[in-house]
Amino acid sequence: MRHLICSASVSVLLFSTPALAQAPDASESGDSIIVTAARTILPANALPLTIDVIDQETLNQQVAIGGSIVDAVSALTPSFSPTRQKLSGAGETLRGRSPLYAINGIPQTTPLRDGSRDGFTIDPFFIDRVELIYGSNALQGIGGAGGIVNQVTVAPPANDGISGRVLVQGNSDSGFNSDGRGGKIAGLIAWKGGRWDAMAGAAFEKRGAFYDGHGSRVGTDLTQGETQDSRSWSLFGRFGYALSDSARLDLTMSRFELKGEGDYVSIPGIPSIDRPTTSVRGTPPGVPATNRTESAALSLTDSNLWGGNFIAQIFFNRSRDTYGGEIAPLASFQDPAIAPVGTLFDQSQNRSRKYGGKISYERTVPGFDALTTTLGLDVLYDLTEQRLIATGRTWVPPTDYRSLAPFAQFNLALFDKKLRFAGGVRYEDVRIHINDYHTLWTYGGGVDVKGGTPRFNSTLFNGGVILEPWAGIRAYASYAEGYTVPDVGRIARAVAKPGFDIGRNVNVAPIVSNNREIGVELKRGPVDASAAYFWSTSKNGSVLVQTGGVYEVQRQRVEIQGLELNLSVKMPVPGLSLSTGYAHLIGRTDGSDNGIDMVDRDLDGANISPDRLNVAANYARGPLSLRVQTQFFLSRQFERTPGNYDPLYRFDGYSVTDASIRYQTGFGTLTLAAQNIFDKFYIDYYSQTVRPDFVNNYFAGRGRNFTLSWDYRF
Numbered sequence: 081m082r083h084l085i086c087s088a089s090v091s092v093l094l095f096s097t098p099a100l101a102q103a104p105d106a107s108e109s110g111d112s113i114i115v116t117a118a119r120t121i122l123p124a125n126a127l128p129l130t131i132d133v134i135d136q137e138t139l140n141q142q143v144a145i146g147g148s149i150v151d152a153v154s155a156l157t158p159s160f161s162p163t164r165q166k167l168s169g170a171g172e173t174l175r176g177r178s179p180l181y182a183i184n185g186i187p188q189t190t191p192l193r194d195g196s197r198d199g200f201t202i203d204p205f206f207i208d209r210v211e212l213i214y215g216s217n218a219l220q221g222i223g224g225a226g227g228i229v230n231q232v233t234v235a236p237p238a239n240d241g242i243s244g245r246v247l248v249q250g251n252s253d254s255g256f257n258s259d260g261r262g263g264k265i266a267g268l269i270a271w272k273g274g275r276w277d278a279m280a281g282a283a284f285e286k287r288g289a290f291y292d293g294h295g296s297r298v299g300t301d302l303t304q305g306e307t308q309d310s311r312s313w314s315l316f317g318r319f320g321y322a323l324s325d326s327a328r329l330d331l332t333m334s335r336f337e338l339k340g341e342g343d344y345v346s347i348p349g350i351p352s353i354d355r356p357t358t359s360v361r362g363t364p365p366g367v368p369a370t371n372r373t374e375s376a377a378l379s380l381t382d383s384n385l386w387g388g389n390f391i392a393q394i395f396f397n398r399s400r401d402t403y404g405g406e407i408a409p410l411a412s413f414q415d416p417a418i419a420p421v422g423t424l425f426d427q428s429q430n431r432s433r434k435y436g437g438k439i440s441y442e443r444t445v446p447g448f449d450a451l452t453t454t455l456g457l458d459v460l461y462d463l464t465e466q467r468l469i470a471t472g473r474t475w476v477p478p479t480d481y482r483s484l485a486p487f488a489q490f491n492l493a494l495f496d497k498k499l500r501f502a503g504g505v506r507y508e509d510v511r512i513h514i515n516d517y518h519t520l521w522t523y524g525g526g527v528d529v530k531g532g533t534p535r536f537n538s539t540l541f542n543g544g545v546i547l548e549p550w551a552g553i554r555a556y557a558s559y560a561e562g563y564t565v566p567d568v569g570r571i572a573r574a575v576a577k578p579g580f581d582i583g584r585n586v587n588v589a590p591i592v593s594n595n596r597e598i599g600v601e602l603k604r605g606p607v608d609a610s611a612a613y614f615w616s617t618s619k620n621g622s623v624l625v626q627t628g629g630v631y632e633v634q635r636q637r638v639e640i641q642g643l644e645l646n647l648s649v650k651m652p653v654p655g656l657s658l659s660t661g662y663a664h665l666i667g668r669t670d671g672s673d674n675g676i677d678m679v680d681r682d683l684d685g686a687n688i689s690p691d692r693l694n695v696a697a698n699y700a701r702g703p704l705s706l707r708v709q710t711q712f713f714l715s716r717q718f719e720r721t722p723g724n725y726d727p728l729y730r731f732d733g734y735s736v737t738d739a740s741i742r743y744q745t746g747f748g749t750l751t752l753a754a755q756n757i758f759d760k761f762y763i764d765y766y767s768q769t770v771r772p773d774f775v776n777n778y779f780a781g782r783g784r785n786f787t788l789s790w791d792y793r794f
Contacts, residue, residue: 128544167305193569216562293761299357305369388443524576532583655701685769
């Protein structure tokens, strides 16, 4: 079961030291758990943050059920959207806003042209734990509007010698159809000798077709990409050297590629009678949708440098996200100079490269040990473009983003650490540059656009207070600011005005979200409970509206509020625990161009997840462990115009029950997991609430499927 670290307020440490995998984990620290995504060596109970940690045992259990880290996070986090079960994560939000995915603190998101593929950049086999920080914050810089999902890779071996892990896995739908079967094999070997250590591993997975609760193939999203009917390869390496008893040098590298097999084409659904889009054998045009990511990071840490903790990190990340193509008269990539309109096929590919560095130093103030301070600097450079790979054209011109962000953070402990105050400031200095370019024919026949270098800077504040009068009983309140930028690539590619000047006419000022939270936490004896209420506002939110042939960024107020409740109880029966979690979210925006700054309609299902109730029973005793969990997604309506609820945009609600049984043998661990064990038929949340009349993307959820695993460690 998920290890609930704390329910504390949303984002305060807008900075500190980079998130690195070698920080102590829960098993090493007892109750004083160090959460690396919080970018400090202070324990979680010293921070006014809402934090969850999914440990490796729980993560492996959930991945066996759902198949991915995104599925694991969604299943365990009531305020996270139900997943789309696709390669694209568009519409999957945390607390009503998009989270920032990171690996060891390295951002995987491409905000300049958001491709929504950041949840699939490494195989879960190489992840030790997942750290969740809830709510808007700037802990990792740009992109943490809804929070942070930080994937911490496996730690180096503690003892000299050779060790390792092997995983063999098989998967099938409940009908045991030949095309519904899949499998996975993965291995990791580690070595430590004196000051040196090394790890290397590889994972391969083949996924079959998905079947819904009626026994029909789930429809394929040929444009955005699929996890079904796909293959993935993942490589991982980590090499370290202990410079001294307190200092380490680490090099971590990974490569991940997930590629569709291209065996199916879609058959349109009929939304009016809840008949979903399905799939039949066929060969779609072009190259199958693919996701490829390569990362490398070199870090230097010293936990006792002049009495403080020093961390420096430089990193590189490169991604290529290929999307499926189409032939359509109104498709954006048509050009009669190449082929008659309605006959030209093309498909796009996002290309992004990131370089960056993080440096920080944290220690108590000499002579005043109650005050812990952190000073540091983050640097990020991101170059992103979107190409049309069949014809070799540029859709989104190369756009580079440069950020320099110095920061300072303070944490003051009073009355034997029963009362704490935390606060700080981060200064973001951002430059976005686009060279002169020419748009596609679809946009005004193709026009010359003058590039430019928009700049902005923003000072982001945070503060919070934690009261812990007795161990395990806490109350807290906090305020934090996070930021992101509008989808610059989408704006730039759609310019249709000749002589348009990007530098003068496009508003790319940051979207700053203000997050406030109050809550309480009880962790005593057999009870682990928490309650948190939050409200988040963006006075200048971002909505894209096409005006006069160009996408303009309209600033509209956005308000989101929510309640999160969690309870876990260890029962008198040895090894048995019961847990439940509930999340209620409301999102409103100002959709009226009347000059009045007042929210007057609901955010749709692409932003706000349905209210959810999770219940689970977990039993672990000796070599046997069992888990049964049910997610209840509650029905919802949307006020799309003031006072009017559109009957087309509604969510009927559904529930899904999963189960898992594991047994530790003398030669590895055997796991049998089942997703949607009652074979429930349902239309997924995104299909019902975002484009419910779109016949090609009216998808059913996955029906019952089984996974059998053998996991051996040596």
